[in-house]
Amino acid sequence: MSVDHQQLLPPEDPVQLLREDGTPVDDPAWPIDLTDDELQQLHRWMVITRAVDREAINLQRQGQLAVYASCLGQEAAQVGSAAAMAATDWVFPSYRELGAATVRGIDPISLMHMYRGTWLADHDPLATRFGMLTIPIATQTLHATGFAMGTKLDGESTVTIVYLGDGATSEGDTHEALTFAGVFGAPIVFFVQNNQYAISVPVSRQTAAPTIAHKGIGYGIPGRRCDGNDVLASFAVTLDAVERARRGDGPTLIEAVTYRREAHTTSDDAGRYRSDDELADAERRDPIERFSRYLRDRGLLDDARDAAVATEAADAAAEVRSAIYDAPHGDPEELFAHVYAQEVHALDEDRARLRQRIAATQERS
């Protein structure tokens, strides 16, 4: 194998820039090039994400959301990677990307309306450059790849990042997306959050490859690994891939090694397939605590700032609660409004039936 091919393989260990105790790893290959403000911002985003995430679980428990997929424990992977994207770049999420959405300034209320069942999606993907949450596994990898092919055809410098999980790497669409991205040299970053489980199935049942990042070489795409509980590593490895794509050097596959601390969704019972010890071990590697220790050591976080960020996060969660709690359902007329971009009279009969039914119900009450 030539040296070039070797470079497609990930190094033995995931990139880690902060040890579990928060002390920095001095790695000349990965200098930490962030201002104090930027470092504090990463912390703020992670704390807000966690608070809103917790509130969403509470809302689901109270019957206010149909379901919710928590990103507890994955805040560093999401916030670090999303922070590496320029405002003009594009993000294609799966359904667990509250952290990435927070960085991108997506109103969490609009996301929760999806989980509540008010609307199928409630933010404007084009205006926010943040795709619709995607429930079927891995299908968004192809949308993202096509989008990146499109911006390349336009000669734009836009880079696209697509989020997927370890389970999604088994889907055919991921294979096809990596194939297309490689062949067309699409400016895209595949960001796999390996959170160890696809519902109950561990990653060892998803692939016999040494790591998910090793799969990249099969597509001619460099595979990279980072400690997904380390926000600085997630940021640095993603930024490197983004810069590579922006230079015209094509796609990168990143595996962020992390852990899903909540159940798959609020409908799942993780106690059936993993032990308390395993969970306790994951809690010990909490991404926010690790980064907080680092910031404190650097004098960028003190009790006052910590409390201020916590208050802001609690306020954000409270806003979500007040907007979502007992929110009215959408206008049933809208069921027909967007099925087609151009008006179709074939729906007139169904619409008339629904109107008649609603009118009859209102008369009775």
Place this chain on the structure above:
Amino acid sequence: MAVSIAQALNQALLDVMEDDPRVLVFGEDVGRLGGVFRITDGLQQKFGTDRCFDTPLAESGIVGTAIGLAMAGWRPVPEIQFDGFAFPAFEQIVSHLAKFTNRSRGTVRVPVTLRIPYGGGIGAIEHHSESPEAYWVHTPGLRVMTPSTPADAYGMLREAIVSDDPVIFLEPKRRYWSKSDVVLPASTPPASRALVRREGRTATVIAYGPTVRIALDAADAAAARGWSLEVIDLRSLAPLDLDTVAASVERTGRAIVVHEAPRTLGIGAEVAARLQEATFYSLEAPVQRVTGFDTPYPPARLEGFWLPDAERVLDAVAHTFTY
């Protein structure tokens, strides 16, 4: 000038790519080869490899990336090489292509025209002769069109590409080389309107795509029996123009739907149900269906037994007189 459906489709692509620099044509073998049926012949030479390109052999990838390209402001016209190979892309078509506009409350448009050669009668091996239209018609959000003449092939394909909705454009592959005199560019009525291809009084034969020819052949043969068959070409399967069909059946009192796809839950089932709602008091007999059997598509040397033909249409007309 005698023009084939294949030539008309090729000309439509040439003209639309000339008119709209955002139109992209891609798929398996569509570039250098010009497509296995040559529908994309010459496009890559004329417009370059950015606008007409070969993709990896991956149908879900073709449709999935088309969605992304559409989001990026392009107007993709991907090709699936054969009907039976659309199925790897089923999820992308049904769960995403069809639903993006609705899911996004109208903010995201996916003006993708997915061209699929379909139907049998070409002596092909397995999976090259399928008629999967009911799957697409059953999926809200998709427009489904199928031309039966060179003029419609040209006009409807251009209409599909200009549409901001996703369109499944089904090309009757066994009619690719059927010719008629037409001057391109041809202007055709909107695809949303069914057309009366032949007027008649005895019964209405409703067909589309490859079976329009069969309906017309049946109408020719019916004259000898003293029957005058009206032939309607549906053209658009979603949405369906029932008004034109119902107006005809109001006059004739008899309806026969003809398609290659298997009978159960095919387009014929929908047309029959709608006709009994709309023309109940005009019907002299139950609506008849002349279709492929409810069996997998047969081996090539048996397809003549399986596919509807003019004789089976005439049998169905005769059957309506037994009531």
